[in-house]
Amino acid sequence: MSQLEVGFSIGTADDCIRKLFEPNAPSIQSRLTALAKLHEAGLYTFVMIAPILPGAEALPELLVGKVDKVILDRMNYNHSDWVYKKYHLEQFHTDEFFDGMVATLSAQLNQMGVPCQP
Secondary structure (H helix, E strand, O other): OOOOEEEEEOOOOOHHHHHHHOOOOOOHHHHHHHHHHHHHOOOEEEEEEOOOOOOHHHHHHHHOOOOOEEEEOOOOOHHHHHHHHHOOOHHHOOHHHHHHHHHHHHHHHHHOOOOEEO
16 A cells, blocks of 8 residues: 555645635545544545635644645636636736745745645
């Protein structure tokens, strides 16, 4: 089992935001619980904070002890623009937001000893 890796994408710690962008995805808590169990079982686990959404700044604290690394990424497709517009969240779909969140998340994760790959 030492060669197995399991990773989940989690874009926010806010389940209300998750429901807007990923209405059919499992809850954040269920993904965190699964990660903890897999990590405790000795599997290499990681999270891709992608897309980075509002509320992502609370994720590092929730991930400590559950993951071996974190990967950061932005929303990489334009067909999602309508979600940001519909819910008046356009300010969270900018380079400034993404760059600021990468800096914040990287600093938090590094301080907590969790390897981070922007």
